[in-house]
Amino acid sequence: MFFLAVSLLFLVVFYQNRMMARRREEERAILQAVLEAEKRERIRVSADLHDGVSGYLNSIRNYLSILKIQNKNEDVNEIVQGIKDGVEMALESTRNISHNLMPAIMDTLGGAHAIEDYLDKLNQNGTIEFTFSNSCPDLLILSETGYEIYRIVQETTTNILKYSDATQVNVILCKKEVKENTVLHIIISDNGMLFNIKEAMNAITGKGLKNIQARLKVLQGDLDYEIRENKNYVTYKIPIYHDTSSPGG
Amino acid sequence: MFLGIAVLTIVFGFIPLAIFLLTRRDLSPETFFMFPYILLVGVGGFFELLLTYFLKVDATYLFSIYTLLELPAIYYFFYKALYPKLGKGFSVIFISLYVLIWIVDICKFSGIAVSQPFATVYIILSVILLSIMWFRKVFIEFKIPILWKSTMFYFVSAILLYYSGTFFLFLMAEVIIEAKDLFILDFWFINITLSLLLKTILTIAIWQGRMK
Numbered sequence: 001m002f003f004l005a006v007s008l009l010f011l012v013v014f015y016q017n018r019m020m021a022r023r024r025e026e027e028r029a030i031l032q033a034v035l036e037a038e039k040r041e042r043i044r045v046s047a048d049l050h051d052g053v054s055g056y057l058n059s060i061r062n063y064l065s066i067l068k069i070q071n072k073n074e075d076v077n078e079i080v081q082g083i084k085d086g087v088e089m090a091l092e093s094t095r096n097i098s099h100n101l102m103p104a105i106m107d108t109l110g111g112a113h114a115i116e117d118y119l120d121k122l123n124q125n126g127t128i129e130f131t132f133s134n135s136c137p138d139l140l141i142l143s144e145t146g147y148e149i150y151r152i153v154q155e156t157t158t159n160i161l162k163y164s165d166a167t168q169v170n171v172i173l174c175k176k177e178v179k180e181n182t183v184l185h186i187i188i189s190d191n192g193m194l195f196n197i198k199e200a201m202n203a204i205t206g207k208g209l210k211n212i213q214a215r216l217k218v219l220q221g222d223l224d225y226e227i228r229e230n231k232n233y234v235t236y237k238i239p240i241y242h243d244t245s246s247p248g249g
Numbered sequence: 250m251f252l253g254i255a256v257l258t259i260v261f262g263f264i265p266l267a268i269f270l271l272t273r274r275d276l277s278p279e280t281f282f283m284f285p286y287i288l289l290v291g292v293g294g295f296f297e298l299l300l301t302y303f304l305k306v307d308a309t310y311l312f313s314i315y316t317l318l319e320l321p322a323i324y325y326f327f328y329k330a331l332y333p334k335l336g337k338g339f340s341v342i343f344i345s346l347y348v349l350i351w352i353v354d355i356c357k358f359s360g361i362a363v364s365q366p367f368a369t370v371y372i373i374l375s376v377i378l379l380s381i382m383w384f385r386k387v388f389i390e391f392k393i394p395i396l397w398k399s400t401m402f403y404f405v406s407a408i409l410l411y412y413s414g415t416f417f418l419f420l421m422a423e424v425i426i427e428a429k430d431l432f433i434l435d436f437w438f439i440n441i442t443l444s445l446l447l448k449t450i451l452t453i454a455i456w457q458g459r460m461k
Contacts, residue, residue, distance in 0.1 A: 001414040001443075008406050011384065015396045022391055 032218045039102075039147060046101035049094050057091045103150070111146025112137065112173055115153050119171060128161065129168050136175040139184065141240055148215045149186060152236055155208045156188050156197075164192025164232075175240070186236040189228075197234050198225040256302060258444050259294040265451040266291030272459055280458030282329040283404045285322040287451060289315070313355070316365050320347045320372050323408060327379040330401055331386060347371055369419040376412045380405050403454035411447035415440060 064084040068077055106114040112134050119130040141149070153171060160166055172187040201209050201223070216223060221238040265287045269276070293315045300308040321344055328335050335343075347368065354365035383405050393399045418440055 001410060004410060004413050008409070012396050012402075015388065015393075018388075019391060019394065019396075 028217055028220075031214050035148065035215065035218055036144070039144075042101045046098045049098040049101070054091060054094050054098070057087055057094065061087045061091065106147060106150060107143070110143070111141060111150045114146070114150045115171065115173075118150070118154060119157070122157065122161070126161065128166055130157070131168075131170045132172075133170075134173040136173060136184070139175050139182065139240065141184070145219060145238065145240065148219055149184070149236075149238060152212050152215050153186060153188065155212050156234060159208055160188075160190050160192060164190055164195065166190040166192025176237075182240045184238045184240050186238070187233060188236075189231050189233045191231050194227055194230070195232060196225050197232075198223055252302075254441055256298065258441050258448070259298045259302075261445060261448040261452075262290045262294030265448060265455050268452060268455045272455070275460055276455070276458045277400060277460050279330065280400050280455060282326045282401070283451075283454065285325045286319075286404075286408075287455065289318050289322045290448065290451065313365065316368050316372075317348070317351050320344070320368075320375060323372070323376060324379070326404065327383065330383055331379070334382065334386070343375075347375075366419065369416075373412045373416050376408050380409045398457060400454050400458035403450055403457055407447050407450035407454060410450070411443050414443040414446075418443075 061084060064080055064087065068080045068084070071077055071080065103114045103117060105117050116132045116134070119132045122128070123130050157169065157171075160169055169188065169190045172185075172189075174185050174187070176183050176185055197209070200206075201213055212223075215221075216236065216238075219238050221236055224233075224235040224237065226233045226235075269280070269284065269287050293311070296311050297308055300306050300311060324340065324344060328340055350371050351365055351368045354367045357367075383401070387393060387396070387402075393402070396402050418436055
């Protein structure tokens, strides 16, 4: 009878453990579904902006060019030129929004190239110097994983831009083999205000950190934070499941 | 002292029934599956107390009828808990077979006796089999969020522990009673302890059945 009582206790513990694992898996699946829905929506909006709004703006620009050629009145042409400049700016802005929503390079060259491209654009626009190095260009990553990694880097660098007062940001991609599994390390360091992202994540209030946490959960990844030479070092560790059908890193 | 413990054990049988009746409006639907058994334990205890303690008459008939009703009461719980696994036809055959075995027991042992060994074995094997089926269902469905807070888990554990523990005791009941000098008090004490354990866990089961 004692054995039976112990067995019942063991059953309860076993059941609860399995129940917890199932719940975690369900949560992960829900999160994944939410993120995938978000991605699909981004693609749709990006395509609508690119094909719809940009198309209309291009056609307005062409009409304005024709109007400018046909019209000899200087005053009117000045106004037309003003409208044309406005349309050009709207076009550029639409293109940027569309690109930020879903970089076209993501599908063709993969997440690493999209990150590099994104950091190049940040370099052109701001006062912070961004550097990028990829020591594992041959690493093949599922396109879904690549997209999530891109968003994590984007979210982290946005936070640095907004709050850190940094002047130098380095993004490094490298891989490590852990127990026959490949783990991608994304190391983001900055010389700005010291900020423990790991601690902040445990008491998350901001949407950005919440998003990073959700994406890490879906990717079954992990996060490390350390301070070296008065610099923030954030390392995202993402297990990689190889898929030859999609472009690498 | 032993009489005191015996009376205490019988009185303990009223507690699950009392809690059930007092809190019946707040109880979850599955708590009602165990009502026949709770009722049997409570009412059986009442008559046992009345006959053996107050009227000081032979309660052998009561024990036999108690045994007859025991399996249907337990089976009702599993019939509901495992629904629709145990079909109506199967249930009728299952209970009828038990009644038949109970009658055979009565005839074989020349009338009503303190224990019905074949019927007792039937109950114990049924409890073990049905409990395994219940645990299997629980592990397949994963619908109970916290098992140790489930009223059904306590009920199944209670009867599983009690009937497994009293298995050999009831099988040897006649021998123990006939051989009066064979540590009868020790055997009786084990029975009382298991009975107390059963009633305590049943009380917890009803308590856990309250909907917060």
